[in-house]
Amino acid sequence: MADKRFYITTPIYYVNGKPHIGHAYTSIAADAAARWQRARGRDVFFMTGTDEHGQKVLEKAVERGMTPVEHVDDMVVHWRAMMDDLGIAHDKFLRTTDADHIACVQATLQALFDKGEMYQATYTGWYSPAAERFWTEKDLVDGKCPDTGLPVQKVEETNWFFKMGAYQQRLIDHIQAHPGYIRPESRKNEVLGFLRKPLADLCISRPKTRMDWGIEIPFDRDYVTYVWFDALLNYVSGIGYAPGGSAPGFDATWPADFHLVGKDILTTHAVYWSTMLMAMELPLPGCIYAHGWWMSADGAKMSKSLGNTIDVDLLAGAFGVDAVRFFVLREIAFGADGQFSYEGFLNRYNADLANDLGNLAHRGLTMTRNWLGGTIPELGESTGFEAPLRALAADVVTRTAAAMDDLQFHAALAAIFELVGAGNKYVDDVAPWTLNKQGDTPKLATAVRTILEVSALAGALLSAFLPAKSAALLAKVGRSVDDGVADLQAALADGPTLARLVAGTVVDVGDPLFPRFREMPEAIAALFAAPEPAAAPPPAKASKPAPAPEKKPVTDTELPAEITIDDFAKVALRAGRVVAADRHPDADRLLVLQVDVGEEAPRQIVAGIASAFAPEDLVGRQVVVVVNLKPVKLRGVESRGMLLAAGGKQVVDLCGVNADPGTLIR
Ligand code: ME8
Numbered sequence: 001m002a003d004k005r006f007y008i009t010t011p012i013y014y015v016n017g018k019p020h021i022g023h024a025y026t027s028i029a030a031d032a033a034a035r036w037q038r039a040r041g042r043d044v045f046f047m048t049g050t051d052e053h054g055q056k057v058l059e060k061a062v063e064r065g066m067t068p069v070e071h072v073d074d075m076v077v078h079w080r081a082m083m084d085d086l087g088i089a090h091d092k093f094l095r096t097t098d099a100d101h102i103a104c105v106q107a108t109l110q111a112l113f114d115k116g117e118m119y120q121a122t123y124t125g126w127y128s129p130a131a132e133r134f135w136t137e138k139d140l141v142d143g144k145c146p147d148t149g150l151p152v153q154k155v156e157e158t159n160w161f162f163k164m165g166a167y168q169q170r171l172i173d174h175i176q177a178h179p180g181y182i183r184p185e186s187r188k189n190e191v192l193g194f195l196r197k198p199l200a201d202l203c204i205s206r207p208k209t210r211m212d213w214g215i216e217i218p219f220d221r222d223y224v225t226y227v228w229f230d231a232l233l234n235y236v237s238g239i240g241y242a243p244g245g246s247a248p249g250f251d252a253t254w255p256a257d258f259h260l261v262g263k264d265i266l267t268t269h270a271v272y273w274s275t276m277l278m279a280m281e282l283p284l285p286g287c288i289y290a291h292g293w294w295m296s297a298d299g300a301k302m303s304k305s306l307g308n309t310i311d312v313d314l315l316a317g318a319f320g321v322d323a324v325r326f327f328v329l330r331e332i333a334f335g336a337d338g339q340f341s342y343e344g345f346l347n348r349y350n351a352d353l354a355n356d357l358g359n360l361a362h363r364g365l366t367m368t369r370n371w372l373g374g375t376i377p378e379l380g381e382s383t384g385f386e387a388p389l390r391a392l393a394a395d396v397v398t399r400t401a402a403a404m405d406d407l408q409f410h411a412a413l414a415a416i417f418e419l420v421g422a423g424n425k426y427v428d429d430v431a432p433w434t435l436n437k438q439g440d441t442p443k444l445a446t447a448v449r450t451i452l453e454v455s456a457l458a459g460a461l462l463s464a465f466l467p468a469k470s471a472a473l474l475a476k477v478g479r480s481v482d483d484g485v486a487d488l489q490a491a492l493a494d495g496p497t498l499a500r501l502v503a504g505t506v507v508d509v510g511d512p513l514f515p516r517f518r519e520m521p522e523a524i525a526a527l528f529a530a531p532e533p534a535a536a537p538p539p540a541k542a543s544k545p546a547p548a549p550e551k552k553p554v555t556d557t558e559l560p561a562e563i564t565i566d567d568f569a570k571v572a573l574r575a576g577r578v579v580a581a582d583r584h585p586d587a588d589r590l591l592v593l594q595v596d597v598g599e600e601a602p603r604q605i606v607a608g609i610a611s612a613f614a615p616e617d618l619v620g621r622q623v624v625v626v627v628n629l630k631p632v633k634l635r636g637v638e639s640r641g642m643l644l645a646a647g648g649k650q651v652v653d654l655c656g657v658n659a660d661p662g663t664l665i666r
Contacts, residue, residue: 005045006037007256011265012049012094012234015075016060019082020309021328021340022262022294022302028325029291029334029409030260031088035464036404039485040492045253047238049094050079054227055129055206058213068213072097085313086321087467094238096215096230104237105230106218108280109204111243113219117163117279120220123203126152129588132227133268134203143614147264151588151610160205160223167275168199174274180287182270184335187263187290191270202272204229232273235259236282243280256285258407264301266290289407292337294328299339310340318521322466323349323514329409329465342524350516352417357458358514360423361473364451365509371436376477377449378503380442383430386450386498392422393457393496400461401492409465416461423454452477452507453498457491460484469513478505572628573644573665574598575657581615587635591615595641597625598662606639612651622656624665 010030013023027048034046051057052072061071076095083090094101112118125134128145135145135152145152172195175181175188182188205223206214214224233241235256240247261269269288277284293301296308303309316324327345330352332338368374396419403412427447435444459473463484474484478501487500519525576597584590584606591610594602605625624644631640644655657665 003043003252005043005253006034007045007047007239007253008034008037008258009046009235009256009260010048011261012051012096012231013079014051014054014056015072015079016056018075018078019312020302021312021315022309023079024082024086024312024324025294025328026260026262026291027083027088028086028328029407030258031086031090032325032329032409032464033258033260033404033407035089035467039463039488040401041489044091045239046090047092047094047235048083048088048090049092049234049238050076050096051227051231051234052076052095052097053214053224053230054132055211055213056132056227058211059129061213069097082312085316086325089467092238094234096234101234101237102215104241105215105225105233107243108233108241109225109229110218112162112279115279118160118204118219119163119201120158120160122156122158123161124154124156125203127155128152136200143616151583151614153583153585153588155210155585157207157210159203159207160217160220161201162204162229162276162279164202164272164275165199167278168195170278171195171199171271171274174284175270178284181284182266183287183289187266187270187335191266194267194271199271199275202226202229202275228268228272229276232268232276235273235285241282255283257287259285259288260407261288261290263290263292289334291334292332295337295339297339297341302340314523314527315345318523319345319349319517320469320514322469323353326353326413326465330413331410333410334407342520342527346517346520349514352420353514354512354516356417356420356424357455357462358512358516360420360427360451360458361455361476362509362512363424363427364448364455365476365507367432367436367448368452368507369509371432371444372448374506374509376452376501376503376505376507377445379449379499380445383435383443383447385426385429386446389422389426389450389454390496390498393419393454393491393498397457397461397491397496404464413465416458419454419461420458423451423458426454427451449501449503450498453501456484456487456501457496457498460488460491463488473513476508476510477501478507570628571626574625574627575659575661575663575665576603576623576625576643577661578618578621578623581618583610583615584635584637586637590634590637591618592637593618593643595623595625595643596661597627597641598660603627603640604638605641605643606634606637607643607645609643609645609651609654612647612653621654622658624655624657 008030010026013019030046030048034044038044057072058068061068064071080093083093125136126140127134128148128150130148130150131145139146140152144150172192175192182191204226205217206226207223212224214227215230217223217225236254239253240250259269274284296302300308312324327348331344331348368376396415399415400412403415430447432444432447435447456474456477456479459470463470470484471481474481479487490500574597576595578593579596579602580594582592584592589608589610590606591613593605593607595605596602626642629642631638645651646653646655
């Protein structure tokens with residue numbers, strides 16, 4: 001369909017934390033693809049946004065002592081800023097708290113209900129707050145969420161279900177008939193593997209009594225919509241979908257050409273979203289592309305919850321925004337995982353941007369200034385090296401276009417830098433300094449002009465990756481951004497001529513585009529030079545400056561005021577043994593323990609140690625218990641006593657004694 005808009009999306013990001021390099025990655029990739037297609041002349045719609053409902057976001061709001069609305073309004077600012085700072089030129093930034101999104105979700109729910117796609121049932125399952133989804137007992141890995149490895153909660157409740165299972169065979173058939181539907185290939189096979197087991201129906205509601213931060217279900221107002229059902233609909237709500245009749249423009253935009261997602265959220269897209277669309281009788285997107293993860297230096301996935309992320313602002317501040325955009329797309333194939341290291345960043349910056357691209361342009365510009373009066377020369381006599389360079393340029397343009405249409409960003413960049421490398425080799429082969437010495441002006445003009453042409457072509461090809469630097473490079477040879485677009489389109493249509501510049505234009509040598517860094521920029525070196533905190537967890541050490549005061553609570557490190565022996569004597573400590581342990585039904589940081597402290601019956605103690613221990617590891621464990629602590633209710637469960645533990649807020653171990661339960665400890 002010639003008129004079909006190119007429609008590309010990123011996931012909409014949870015506002016339970018600030019953005020990091022992983023989110024920047026998906027956004028940069030989508031932006032590069034969108035910019036490329038726009039430059040090619042296509043009508044593009046690029047949508048991104050924030051996912052603002054659900055348990056995770058609600059918990060964060062509670063933790064911050066804010067209402068959910070206050071919290072999301074405050075957090076969205078960081079996400080918008082990330083997009084602006086990284087030059088992400090989206091056409092729409094959607095928030096799931098937007099009124100028109102909410103209206104679309106409710107209308108869709110009602111339409112599916114009216115069609116008989118929804119039913120109510122009582123469900124027992126394991127809920128993972130981190131992944132915001134239910135699992136069956138069989139899905140769990142070591143009793144934990146298979147996606148996140150974090151604790152799950154057993155939940156039994158009556159809910160609304162979407163008849164997802166009914167679409168299983170249709171989905172398998174679609175995936176098999178459209179080999180490019182789920183990419184890369186390995187991810188497609190993963191989804192087909194998942195679909196070999198019977199596909200259960202999808203629980204799409206949450207009772208307000210448990211969690212009310214969501215979109216109310218129109219046909220049962222005691223419930224809100226499950227966050228994924230809400231979030232996935234953004235891809236159509238944002239372009240004007242309505243079950244009874246969509247806004248003008250919807251049909252020219254849907255289906256999406258590409259949904260870009262991280263591999264962590266492939267199932268929700270490939271299975272939930274695809275079957276939802278089938279039930280809604282909408283065509284499926286062209287491709288769901290699941291890219292890999294950025295990992296920290298110690299090989300862990302960077303995530304908000306692990307706190308081992310790379311600060312994009314810091315990196316962009318030190319090396320420039322375009323260097324960040326370039327690095328993340330050049331360093332790893334789109335689909336593979338990549339380990340981030342600052343040394344790797346520095347090396348690639350110096351090698352590709354400073355030494356190759358920056359150097360080629362600077363050589364051409366200084367030669368023009370020094371030997372040719374500072375204006376772009378007419379092409380003169382051939383040196384014999386231009387024809388092979390033009391042939392390579394033609395091949396590079398073709399390969400870049402094919403790679404960009406296929407989201408193979410690293411391959412596109414590799415091709416463009418092959419041209420840059422060939423440009424530098426051309427300089428060495430032609431040796432313009434010899435031509436200058438010999439006074440061979442016709443050949444010198446050709447040589448210098450060709451260097452400038454190759455630099456400008458590289459600049460035009462790189463505009464989707466390095467918007468600001470590409471514009472700066474083109475400006476040095478008198479080309480506007482629009483000229484660059486015209487040059488690119490001409491090169492795509494007819495092959496590059498290496499004769500697009502305007503002779504007589506005054507060049508602007510200025511400073512090199514990418515200054516070389518002989519050592520790590522100070523702001524980054526400072527991350528490693530700072531003294532290590534006494535008990536810094538390893539991931540944080542890999543990516544953040546060490547002793548940020550707000551990260552290390554005062555209570556963990558400083559001595560509180562002195563107490564007397566009498567004060568201490570008020571605390572009754574006893575040896576105990578854990579006889580049973582379970583997860584707290586309502587809080588994933590808490591465990592509910594039954595502890596024998598030598599009394600008639602075990603004590604129930606609620607402890608915030610779930611991040612360090614699985615319940616089954618604790619049974620039989622000897623512990624030290626404060627037995628005269630006033631009983632409290634923690635998230636609705638009574639706790640009578642406290643365990644002594646090491647590590648402050650970040651528990652690392654429990655204190656234990658080898659003594660019978662009830663033994664007095666002093
Ligand atoms: O999942 N490496 O939001 P989210 C690469 N709201 N990419 C990463 C990454 C990493 N270490 N960490 C995060 C959600 N990402 C849902 C989506 S869509 C209808 C709803 C990127 O804030 C990657 O794109 O947890 C991943 O899929 C996304 O951020 C998850 O963002």
